[in-house]
Amino acid sequence: MDRRAILRALAAGVIGSGIGARPGFAAEPPPETTRIRLNRYPFDVACVAPQWVAEELLRAEGFEKVEYVSIKGDGDLMAAGKIDMMFLDAPGLIQAVDEGQALLGLGGMHGGCYELFGNAQVRSVLDLRGRTVAVSTKGRHAFVAAMASYVGLDPRKDLKIVLTPDAKQQFVEGKVDAVLGFPPEPQEFRARKTGRLIVNTTADRPWSQYFCCFATGNRDFVRKYPVATKRVLRALVKAVDICAAEPDKVVRGLVDRGFLKDHDYSLQALREIPYRRWREYDSADTIRFFALRMHEAGVIKSSPQKVIADGMDWRFVNELKRELKG
Template identity: 45%
Template sequence: MQFIQNRRRFLAGAAAASAAGLIGTSTPAWAEPPPETTSVRLPRYIGGAYCWAGLYLAGEMLRAEGFTDVRYVQGDKKVDHSAWIANGETDFSVNYVPIHLASIDAGVPIRVLSGLHSGCLELIANDSVKGISDLRGKRVGVFTLDSPQYVLVSLMAAYVGLDPVNDIEWVIEEHNFAEGFVEGKYDAVLGQPPRTQELRSRKVGHTILNSTTDPPWSQHFCCMISATADYVDRHPVATKRVLRAILKGADLCASDPSWTAGQMVDRGFVPSYELALQTLGDIRYDRWRDFDAEASMRFYALRMYETGMIKSSPQEIISTGTDWRFLDELKRELKT
């Protein structure tokens, strides 16, 4: 569990250092109190993060919500972007559910506010692997043992009874990640857009697990939205407005993927229209209203608690690291 131990120490330290209207109907912004701040910093990942489309569309809508200073910030690319919010570089974050859980367990003061979408992950393998249980004795590629890929594949393996530490050979490939699989350096790799779409177009490997379609993973959010506890506590009206803009962006992803893909490219968030459009077709952005955000947190927290990845119980995690009041209000307001 090197990932969790290293990450817990890093994020706890980072947290301590940082502490020293387009879709559907909604309550008009003018009917609410003005935002306590007109500034917000959102994360961006230059050239990647195709699945952050809902977040990327929020920028223009936030100006209609009364924000005059909307900044997309990229932190250190060498660490997972959960470190950006822990370092105080961004006010909001989008990340895999287990990564949010590890941050909360490490003492990082964040609040998970809502799910964004389900899906986006595919475990791709060569012909020697037909299913998750076949990973016993096989090589799985990860960026590092401090990477989300390691955590997610470990949870998938443990779910079918494998011991992730002893049953799988982990191969580190920090560069040319997808190409390492193409070159046969490992038998399986967990991919996310645009890597999965690229491998599929090249007819390399086959998918043994798709988090969009394969239960129980498909029954829960893949990525969720969080904000710093300080931003939520000091700026509740602004927090709701930011979340509303992101969720309206998710609605646009589902209702008009071709326009959304064009916007992502035109605004410089991603380079490829074709990959953006394919990603939007693969991911379910329409589920933020229907899925139970707390159930997704509880599902992953229980898996991580049972495998020793986190020390806090699922209920402790939910009690200290979530705030559903804004989501509950927006589900009522943003009715289709």
Template identity: 35%
Template sequence: MADGSSSSSSPASSRSSSCRRSRRRSTRSAPTPARPPCRLVTVSDTRRVVGGQEACHHARMPDRLDLVTRRDLLRGTLGTPAALAGGGLIAACVPPGGPTGVASPGATLPPPETTTVRFVSPPVCDPPAALAKQFLLEEGFTDIQYVRIPATTTEWLTSGVAEFNSGGYGSLIAANVDIGLPIVALAGIHPGCFELFAAPGISTIKDLRGKTIAVNAKNVSDLFYCYFSILLAYIGLDPRTDVNFIEIKPDVNALRDAFVDGRSQAFIAPAASGPALRRNPKNPGKVILDTTMDKPWSQYYCCQLVANRDWARRYPIATKRVTRAVLRAADLVTKDRPSAAHQFVAGGFFSTTPAATDEDIVNEVIRDLSYDWRELDPEETLRFFALRLADAKLITMTSQQVIAQGSDFAYMRQLRTELKQ
């Protein structure tokens, strides 16, 4: 659940040119209650205030164009009208009459056992984790931190710098449950968001046989190694012998650079990495797999809300309140995606060069994702990825053992009834 001129051969580029419609936003002038500023925290505990109250509430909200894509049309035919419904503007930090820093009057839970919660700074595909701040205040949390650390590894968990990560990928969850890490999946957030870019001459995953692929680490702690292994095993290749994995650290940007300069012949682009690569005139490849659209990958959650299992057991009420806040925020994203993209950028969660493209990239990422967390079964996601990891001989647990030890979806299922759309 952690990242330019477009190539004319890119399928995603051609999909995004269908039709345009303008949307006007209204602004609110009502006064808002005082609240703590959003905080981003680095791993070294260097803290900075991002977008204080005045900066947030007076940020300009420019008019922009929305794109209606084939994905939007498909979702409309699949019975998910909520994903296309319009909604009111999401306030930059606190909406008028919104969070007050205490539990909401309609809360059905006791107060949280702790008022401090730390999130991995969410990837671009996960605005709900960022927008959840307003609901976390309602749930009784007063110290809400976002830690700058990759969502694509388990460093946040092993180093103890955060309790929650909205970028919990099914493959990474299953693999790390298998090796005994205290990770627990609590809720699905959205499917999709990965694009597989390949060098010229590679048109299918089978064509990756004998090719060189860069990953951050050649073990199950690394999302990219896990996902490539699953893709290869799914079509009958052995990831241990049929491709040449090389380690390039420290993050996804290093893998992107290795693909651009030819050291790697394939690149899994999560979230903003795909749109950014399409904008890069040096991009040598094209997309051969889009997990938002291509089955079976599009039928399972990509990002899930995961927690440190020890923390969740110590603070069960706080864990439920965090889960509820994130899922309420997911509903807001569904109702007004352009506004959610604006809030994500204004909150300091994403920046590129030039900065003018920030909001465009976030919009491109989230426009095509379904945040209807009521739609899919997160347990089936873990089962699917556990079985694929077993095929790749990367885990020894059965899928049922992974689900039993690495998930607790009971409260998410309860919220499907309690939180009306």
């Protein structure tokens, strides 16, 4: 069975059972543009799998040209207008809004993802005092700063956070004391018994009570194409539910298509990520929580209220929560 047939079968079997089209969808106007650009990575990032699963769902929403643009990390290309929509972690999104980048957070897609690992001397976040943590993106840097601030550490004085593309390898080689892993890195660390798990944001409070990744759009795209924006977001949340219901089929398909390389670790990641929380959690609560921590840590200058006012638009996801009741 080819990937389109697989996705059609998944859509029919999963979406049809609980989140299929409700009356009124057919009456919606067509998207103002039939081209949509999302992102992909040259390395494995398992948690954003819904973006790639959504391809045929996007075509069903009226997008004739679905493009995947390769990026290496944060949302700079989207802010520059090279990508229309992508998943971005909450701290990275908040930081981008604080910097004035042309992005809009549209709604939380799932919780979990990040896991903090330390060496034998690190047993808690408080043990990071005087130590070095490696991270590979600005969003991860902000996340570690938020964790430190939450337990009373000043990330500007009490620890060193190193931004480096080889964060994982530096930790494995013992060059740093801790690292913030992103799926499927934590799954590999656990399998190989690398380091000690300090924080699992899927299970450990307060982090498990909030979203990790947000659907985020280029601001000009969202404002110019509101119908298209809602249609993209609908395809994405349906894909989120497909990932929750059929992780085995999803991972096999994405490995076959070249979006993922490691099957086993990626499959474990999809089984662990709480995808269905997009219906349950409040996006604004997550932004307020992280923005406050990041403001306390000196990572951003904006207040949580200003971040939400300047860089968030919940109307689409709120409509979809009402329309796609599972």
